[in-house]
Amino acid sequence: xxxxxxxxxxxxxxxxxxxxxxxxxxxxxxxxxxxxxxxxxxxxxxxxxxxxxxxxxxxxxxxxxxxxxxxxxxxxxxxxxxxxxxxxxxxxxxxxxxxxxxxxxxxxxxxxxxxxxxx
Amino acid sequence: xxxxxxxxxxxxxxxxxxxxxxxxxxxxxxxxxxxxxxxxxxxxxxxxxxxxxxxxxxxxxxxxxxxxxxxxxxxxxxxxxxxxxxxxxxxxxxxxxxxxxxxxxxxxxxxxxxxxxxxxxxxxxxxxxxxxxxxxxxxxxxxxxxxxxxxxxxxxxxxxxxxxxxxxxxxxxxxxxxxxxxxxxxxxxxxxxxxxxxxxxxxxxxxxxxxxxxxxxxxxxxxxxxxxxxxxxxxxxxxxxxxxxxxxxxxxxxxxxxxxxxxxxxxxxxxxxxxxxxxxxxxxxxxxxxxxxxxxxxxxxxxxxxxxxxxxxxxxxxxxxxxxxxxxxxxxxxxxxxxxxxxxxxxxxxxxxxxxxxxxxxxxxxxxxxxxxxxxxxxxxxxxxxxxxxxxxxxxxxxxxxxxxxxxxxxxxxxxxxxxxxxxxxxxxxxxxxxxxxxxxxxxxxxxxxxxxxxxxxxxxxxxxxxxxxxxxxxxxxxxxxxxxxxxxxxxxxxxxxxxxxxxxxxxxxxxxxxxxxxxxxxxxxxxxxxxxxxxxxxxxxxxxxxxxxxxxxxxxxxxxxxxxxxxxxxxxxxxxxxxxxxxxxxxxxxxx
Numbered sequence: 001x002x003x004x005x006x007x008x009x010x011x012x013x014x015x016x017x018x019x020x021x022x023x024x025x026x027x028x029x030x031x032x033x034x035x036x037x038x039x040x041x042x043x044x045x046x047x048x049x050x051x052x053x054x055x056x057x058x059x060x061x062x063x064x065x066x067x068x069x070x071x072x073x074x075x076x077x078x079x080x081x082x083x084x085x086x087x088x089x090x091x092x093x094x095x096x097x098x099x100x101x102x103x104x105x106x107x108x109x110x111x112x113x114x115x116x117x118x119x
Numbered sequence: 120x121x122x123x124x125x126x127x128x129x130x131x132x133x134x135x136x137x138x139x140x141x142x143x144x145x146x147x148x149x150x151x152x153x154x155x156x157x158x159x160x161x162x163x164x165x166x167x168x169x170x171x172x173x174x175x176x177x178x179x180x181x182x183x184x185x186x187x188x189x190x191x192x193x194x195x196x197x198x199x200x201x202x203x204x205x206x207x208x209x210x211x212x213x214x215x216x217x218x219x220x221x222x223x224x225x226x227x228x229x230x231x232x233x234x235x236x237x238x239x240x241x242x243x244x245x246x247x248x249x250x251x252x253x254x255x256x257x258x259x260x261x262x263x264x265x266x267x268x269x270x271x272x273x274x275x276x277x278x279x280x281x282x283x284x285x286x287x288x289x290x291x292x293x294x295x296x297x298x299x300x301x302x303x304x305x306x307x308x309x310x311x312x313x314x315x316x317x318x319x320x321x322x323x324x325x326x327x328x329x330x331x332x333x334x335x336x337x338x339x340x341x342x343x344x345x346x347x348x349x350x351x352x353x354x355x356x357x358x359x360x361x362x363x364x365x366x367x368x369x370x371x372x373x374x375x376x377x378x379x380x381x382x383x384x385x386x387x388x389x390x391x392x393x394x395x396x397x398x399x400x401x402x403x404x405x406x407x408x409x410x411x412x413x414x415x416x417x418x419x420x421x422x423x424x425x426x427x428x429x430x431x432x433x434x435x436x437x438x439x440x441x442x443x444x445x446x447x448x449x450x451x452x453x454x455x456x457x458x459x460x461x462x463x464x465x466x467x468x469x470x471x472x473x474x475x476x477x478x479x480x481x482x483x484x485x486x487x488x489x490x491x492x493x494x495x496x497x498x499x500x501x502x503x504x505x506x507x508x509x510x511x512x513x514x515x516x517x518x519x520x521x522x523x524x525x526x527x528x529x530x531x532x533x534x535x536x537x538x539x540x541x542x543x544x545x546x547x548x549x550x551x552x553x554x555x556x557x558x559x560x561x562x563x564x565x566x567x568x569x570x571x572x573x574x575x576x577x578x579x580x581x582x583x584x585x586x587x588x589x590x591x592x593x594x595x596x597x598x599x600x601x602x603x604x605x606x607x608x609x610x611x612x613x614x615x616x617x618x619x620x621x622x623x624x625x626x627x628x629x630x631x632x633x634x635x636x637x638x639x640x641x642x643x644x645x646x647x648x649x650x651x652x653x654x655x656x657x658x659x660x661x662x663x664x665x666x667x668x669x670x671x672x673x674x675x676x677x678x679x680x681x682x683x684x685x686x687x688x689x690x691x692x693x694x695x696x697x698x699x700x701x702x703x704x705x706x707x708x709x710x711x712x
Contacts, residue, residue, distance in 0.1 A: 046226055056220035056303035061361030079362070080691040082614050 237291030370681030431624030434545030495543030614697020619644025
């Protein structure tokens with residue numbers, strides 16, 4: 001009985017040692033992955049920063065103003081002026097669509113005299 | 120342990136029987152015993168030696184193995200295992216109120232040289248000068264072939280330049296990574312942003328520190344990793360700032376001014392939406408500080424915050440407002456304006472003679488020095504001083520710029536009655552245009568104190584009450600009349616109910632007295648006057664308008680048209696709709712049926 005307990009204990013120690021060994025390596029692997037991901041995120045951030053800077057640089061007001069001036073014939077962009085605002089009352093109502101013709105009257109110009117003006 | 124006796128009785132007796140010497144037996148046994156003892160001691164010593172040898176062998180082999188392992192391991196940076204975000208860049212961005220970038224970081228490289236590793240210094244120097252024409256080839260060659268073991272060649276290089284230097288192929292030319300501060304909008308809002316440069320510098324990194332403006336003021340905030348890269352949000356609106364700078368630059372050129380400054384400020388929150396000072400500079404390559412001459416001639420000088428000027432008639436508003444607030448007058452009170460007004464050996468004159476008396480409103484509309492001085496006399500020295508102090512005119516502004524304390528107002532040495540009168544119409548007290556903007560905002564927003572700020576705010580400041588709401592409304596009505604029928608008629612922008620006051624102040628000579636032909640022309644306005652939202656200040660330094668027969672220098676001809684164009688351009692960008700003003704129809708009487 002005592003021998004069996006000793007054997008079991010030895011097996012348990014060996015099993016735990018194996019488990020600890022594996023966990024250790026898994027942890028190290030996970031840390032390596034995290035480091036790699038951090039490096040990737042850092043690189044992505046740097047890239048994002050460059051893109052944001054480039055976006056801001058390409059959208060700087062001076063350049064947009066010059067581009068609007070260069071392409072005036074195509075785009076017709078002007079600085080926003082007070083005259084650009086309108087009131088809703090100044091917008092015309094849309095012309096209502098014609099109602100469908102329900103009882104058509106057939107007319108023909110066949111019987112018209114040669115000199116007569118059409119309607 | 121049983122010891123064998125040296126003289127065993129049985130053997131001795133036997134030996135005696137045989138006639139042998141029993142002593143030989145004793146000696147023999149003694150010898151055997153000694154041998155046994157010797158063998159035992161030797162065994163023990165050998166065992167100990169073996170253990171000791173094994174221990175030393177294991178220890179040395181372990182150290183050896185570890186050293187071998189360390190020597191063969193690939194190089195690895197020591198890393199801290201602390202959690203947190205290791206990704207955030209060195210310095211936070213600065214954005215405008217809508218999140219558009221004003222300053223950001225850019226990864227670049229610095230070029231340095233290690234002459235001992237150089238193969239062909241002469242060729243390297245020659246090729247470097249071909250890439251960077253501003254370098255001196257002789258000096259480079261002297262450095263490369265001299266005693267020096269390390270030198271910086273360039274602090275920042277572009278990727279193309281880096282490739283070109285790489286293509287030289289000299290192992291003594293090396294690159295160190297750098298973070299560079301980038302201002303993508305160039306000179307836009309240059310004075311507000313200030314600029315950045317390098318602090319402590321190493322091969323692998325360098326510290327970016329702010330040198331002026333908000334970069335310096337918020338240096339600790341921008342570098343604080345606890346913010347997790349949150350940007351610094353300014354109150355500036357990029358589009359408004361751009362439009363304002365364009366108009367201001369155009370105005371400065373047209374009016375032949377040597378400098379100009381403009382501020383647009385929210386009257387309730389104190390947020391500065393746009394602030395410019397011309398001439399300006401590019402913060403990406405900040406010019407050097409002037410070492411000789413007047414600092415105010417440098418493009419680095421921020422006229423809006425650092426420049427203190429006698430701003431002239433724009434100050435009359437405060438004298439009249441205080442007189443009305445104290446109940447000494449109302450908008451219709453007639454004030455004696457017969458001139459010239461003599462006080463001791465001083466004489467106060469008006470631009471032209473306005474007759475015997477003007478109402479308080481007309482004193483503002485026609486800008487009468489004499490009338491304002493008489494109102495100021497009614498107010499008195501102590502009350503005037505206290506009023507101006509509450510409006511913030513006696514201390515530097517609290518705006519969040521490192522330059523703000525340098526814009527300290529110049530006060531009269533002794534606040535005499537003459538000072539009382541001259542200050543009432545804007546002479547004898549020098550303040551910055553930003554002081555004026557804050558003062559106008561405090562007076563016209565309904566009468567509560569506003570502190571100028573460059574940081575985005577979420578709500579009105581609700582500061583200390585300066586004047587009552589009625590007085591504030593009265594002053595706005597007066598300023599509106601200055602535009603409709605007074606000195607600032609060019610400021611009329613249809614739909615925006617602009618109200619404002621002009622100020623033309625002679626420039627003081629450094630030696631004393633005033634220049635006859637140099638003025639500071641200022642327009643200080645508010646729009647819309649019925650529901651005030653923004654205050655605008657435009658100041659031109661030494662403007663002269665030459666379209667007429669004789670040169671005109673008054674603010675009505677110089678600063679006011681610039682301000683009007685500025686309002687026309689920026690008000691729609693600020694989201695203000697033009698309103699149709701309803702005025703009482705003259706000569707029409709409503710009757711009931």
